[in-house]
Amino acid sequence: MTVEQTRSRRAMDRIGLLLARHGGISNARMRQALEATGLTMRQGITLMHLAETGPIGQQALMEALKVDPSALVAILNDLERDNLVERRRDPADRRRHIVAITEAGTSAVTRVDTTMSAVERELLAHLDPDEIATLHTLLARINTSVNDEACAES
Template sequence: MASDLQRIQSLPTWLVGRLAARGRGMVADAIAVEGLKLMHHAVLAATAEYGPITQADLGRRLAVDPKDMVGALNHLQKEGLVLRAPDPSDRRKNAVTVTPEGTAALTRCAALAKAANAELLAPLTPDEQKQLMALLTRLHEAAENPA
């Protein structure tokens, strides 16, 4: 008979959570060589995609507390990866843009994250990897758009 712990550890939520934590750790370790944390990577990617964008809009898009956003942007600006300047449409706000150095760092981080994910999925065959991604995508979409 399975113990209470074994029952918990056999739940999909437990398994997915443990795997997600392992994967996040692997990606975090990989991009650390760029001097970036996961939050920095997300802010840099969102800035590249949506910029120029106000700090407030960036925080809303990423669901990041304003003080945490300021800290992340301070780090990215200090490293020369983003630039903050008064927003032309509302000079009381700062608009954030990615620099060419930021774009290059983002490209390197994407390659590092891809390699970390490949390592995470290495125990699976290529077909199993595709199947897992399809199933995870389906679950994610269902959770985002409940019927």
């Protein structure tokens, strides 16, 4: 093996580069799969969260999803336009909006879940269940934040 091949090999063994490469590929595959459902990644995540939590205040939803208020408004506007969520005033506090998933939204979550599961099965096909569990645990511990300036997602 030449010195250049050794250097190249070491570069490809760097964990940060491996995460970036696999993360980029995973992200692209998830986005492509979600496009087939007619949703963006953020819309899919929002619907999945609403399906799990039930009706929730818009402020609490923003905090749970860790998105900027204007970004959440745009996401909810699109989802509401497509009859996937509804916003209504909280009868106890008219300044507060409650966001709820609709029946159509629940159906969309089923499609999103099926789509994401298929992508995950393909990506993780060479790992056994214990390895997948370990990978999940380790990835959850990586020091990243959605508030990182380098993370300007559209």
